[in-house]
Every structure is written in C-alpha cells, then in structure tokens.
Amino acid sequence: xxxxxxxxxxxxxxxxxxxxxxxxxxxxxxxxxxxxxxxxxxxxxxxxxxxxxxxxxxxxxxxxxxxxxxxxxxxxxxxxxxxxxxxxxxxxxxxxxxxxxxxxxxxxxxxxxxxxxxxxxxxxxxxxxxxxxxxxxxxxxxxxxxxxxxxxxxxxxxxxxxxxxxxxxxxxxxxxxxxxxxxxxxxxxxxxxxxxxxxxxxxxxxxxxxxxxxxxxxxxxxxxxxxxxxxxxxxxxxxxxxxxxxxxxxxxxxxxxxxxxxxxxxxxxxxxxxxxxxxxxxxxxxxxxxxxxxxxxxxxxxxxxxxxxxxxxxxxxxxxxxxxxxxxxxxxxxxxxxxxxxx
Numbered sequence: 001x002x003x004x005x006x007x008x009x010x011x012x013x014x015x016x017x018x019x020x021x022x023x024x025x026x027x028x029x030x031x032x033x034x035x036x037x038x039x040x041x042x043x044x045x046x047x048x049x050x051x052x053x054x055x056x057x058x059x060x061x062x063x064x065x066x067x068x069x070x071x072x073x074x075x076x077x078x079x080x081x082x083x084x085x086x087x088x089x090x091x092x093x094x095x096x097x098x099x100x101x102x103x104x105x106x107x108x109x110x111x112x113x114x115x116x117x118x119x120x121x122x123x124x125x126x127x128x129x130x131x132x133x134x135x136x137x138x139x140x141x142x143x144x145x146x147x148x149x150x151x152x153x154x155x156x157x158x159x160x161x162x163x164x165x166x167x168x169x170x171x172x173x174x175x176x177x178x179x180x181x182x183x184x185x186x187x188x189x190x191x192x193x194x195x196x197x198x199x200x201x202x203x204x205x206x207x208x209x210x211x212x213x214x215x216x217x218x219x220x221x222x223x224x225x226x227x228x229x230x231x232x233x234x235x236x237x238x239x240x241x242x243x244x245x246x247x248x249x250x251x252x253x254x255x256x257x258x259x260x261x262x263x264x265x266x267x268x269x270x271x272x273x274x275x276x277x278x279x280x281x282x283x284x285x286x287x288x289x290x291x292x293x294x295x296x297x298x299x300x301x302x303x304x305x306x307x308x309x310x311x312x313x314x315x316x317x318x319x320x321x322x323x324x325x326x327x328x329x330x331x332x333x334x335x336x337x338x339x340x341x342x343x
Contacts, residue, residue: 005172007060008052008288009136010045011129013121013143014065016072017042019103019277019315025113035107040316041079042101044142044178047281047317048288051307053083056323057289062086062136064129068098068120091128096120103277105315110273124148126164131171137292139168142178144191153189161190165197176200176288179207187211196238200291202284205247208234227252228260242297246283249337251301263301264337266309266330278317283308286327306331
C-alpha cells in the first residue's frame with residue numbers, strides 16, 4: 001500500500017541575513033548611519049520552514065541544501081533543529097563559507113536593499129537533494145536564478161532546476177517555486193524551462209514582469225490589468241496549478257481552469273512597519289500551509305497575507321511571525337485592502 005505523503009521539503013538558498021537599520025539609503029559616495037543591526041535567518045527555504053514552525057503547522061518540515069562547515073553553517077543547523085525542522089538533507093562543505101546577505105533597511109520606509117555573498121550556494125547541485133528518501137507532499141525550491149549549478153542551462157534548453165523539479169513530480173511531490181528579484185535577462189532561459197514542472201509559482205510583481213515580459217507596474221504603482229495578464233501568460237507557459245503574484249496591495253492568483261482570486265493585504269499602519277525583508281517568504285509559508293491542507297485558494301491567500309503582515313512588525317525575516325491564530329488576528333484587527341481592479 002502506497003503511503004500518504006505529508007509535509008514540506010524546502011531546498012535551495014540557505015543564508016544568514018545581517019540586517020542593518022539605516023537612517024536613509026545614501027547616494028553613491030555619500031554617507032548613512034547604521035541605527036541598529038542584527039543577524040537572522042535568510043533565504044526562501046530557511047525562512048519558509050522557520051515561519052511554518054513558528055505558526056504551528058501540524059505536518060513535518062524538512063530542509064535540503066548546502067552550507068559552509070563554519071560557525072554560521074552550524075548555527076543554521078542548530079536553529080532548524082530547535083524549530084523541529086529535519087536537517088538530514090542539509091550538507092556541509094569546507095570549500096566555501098556559508099552564504100550571507102547584508103540587508104540595508106531604511107528606517108523611515110522599511111524598504112530594503114540586499115548585498116549578497118553567494119558562498120556555499122554556488123556549489124549547490126542535484127547531488128544535494130535525495131528526493132527518493134523524502135515522503136513530503138510538497139517540494140519547494142528557491143530561489144531560481146540564485147541556485148548555483150542548478151541554474152545551469154543545458155543544450156536541450158532544460159536547466160538543473162527544471163530537471164530536479166521534473167524528477168520531484170514523477171516521484172509524487174507537488175512542486176513550488178520562487179525566484180530572486182534579479183535585475184537581468186536570465187529569466188527566460190532559467191525560469192521559463194522550469195514552469196511546466198511547477199504546481200505553485202509564488203512570485204512578486206517585479207519577478208512576474210521579468211518572467212512574462214508584461215508590465216505589472218506603472219510609475220511605481222501596480223498595474224492591475226498587467227498583473228492579471230502576466231499571471232495568465234505564466235499559466236500558459238505551463239504552470240500546472242496556481243500562479244500567485246504578491247505585491248504591496250495584496251495577491252492575485254489564477255489557474256488554468258480560469259479561476260481568478262484577489263486577496264487584499266492587511267492595512268498595517270506605516271509607522272508600525274519595522275521592515276519588509278522576508279514578507280514574501282512569510283506569505284509563501286501561509287499559502288503553502290493551505291495548499292498542503294488542500295484549502296480553497298482564497299483561504300490560503302488569506303493566511304498568506306496575514307503571515308506577511310505579522311512579519312512586518314520586525315526587521316528580520318521571521319521574528320515577527322507568530323502562531324497561525326495570532327497572524328489571523330492581526331488581519332482582523334487592522335482589516336484588509338478591499339479591492340484592486342484586475343481588468
């Protein structure tokens with residue numbers, strides 16, 4: 001008898017974030033003050049799994065990836081263990097140090113800028129994923145464009161990531177993907193080949209624009225019809241279940257059956273926002289909880305925006321995230337953006 005799959009296996013970029021709160025973002029060659037600083041978890045799989053643990057999810061959590069055989073790599077393993085995350089597919093290397101990111105967060109706006117050192121993630125490859133040994137229901141891989149050797153493009157147009165995702169599907173996983181917000185032209189060659197092997201594509205408006213080629217913002221404001229068109233185009237590129245695009249005002253989801261859903265963000269007062277780093281990963285954690293439990297998409301998006309709202313109360317990626325009920329209570333307390341025209 002075939003066993004029932006349960007849990008989430010998340011792999012990809014494992015990072016230590018060094019978060020610095022600055023008084024302003026300086027122009028080149030000028031000066032800014034660092035008002036506060038701290039270190040925390042970073043990278044999609046690390047953030048997502050830690051968020052799910054803090055939210056109290058009822059299913060198993062496991063990580064897969066590569067960190068340096070150093071103090072920061074060990075701190076990642078210890079942190080995961082303390083949050084009940086299985087690290088049996090986490091690997092150590094002496095060839096590179098643990099990846100880190102300097103996150104510069106502007107005190108007044110919460111906007112952040114990333115300075116990233118790839119470290120051990122440059123060496124990440126398919127050998128670091130033992131998918132056959134996992135009974136997880138969902139395999140989450142991120143961030144495409146920052147996955148070392150998995151971003152290799154082969155002569156047939158496939159990539160290391162697309163081959164890994166294809167294997168995961170054939171083994172019985174549902175697959176989930178996120179990308180990094182790279183300012184470059186690699187989206188077509190690296191992201192698009194993976195889409196036919198993806199069940200849930202969870203990305204922000206910038207990434208949606210770069211992958212689809214459709215403008216999602218005009219003069220810094222969301223273009224609702226562009227969001228809708230980009231999501232539909234990505235469904236047409238092969239995404240199997242849901243394309244989910246999140247942005248400051250909320251999230252929009254559509255599938256190949258033509259279902260479309262908008263969920264507004266929680267109305268957190270600007271003065272209460274300590275930082276936006278990790279908000280997208282908190283949103284993904286809420287959505288994937290719902291996908292794992294086979295909720296209706298609207299309920300999944302609702303938890304996603306509430307988890308993202310909770311993350312805004314702290315400058316790091318996960319310290320603001322609370323148990324699920326408390327995340328939902330934040331939504332009830334502050335209310336939601338009610339609508340956005342979607343064309």
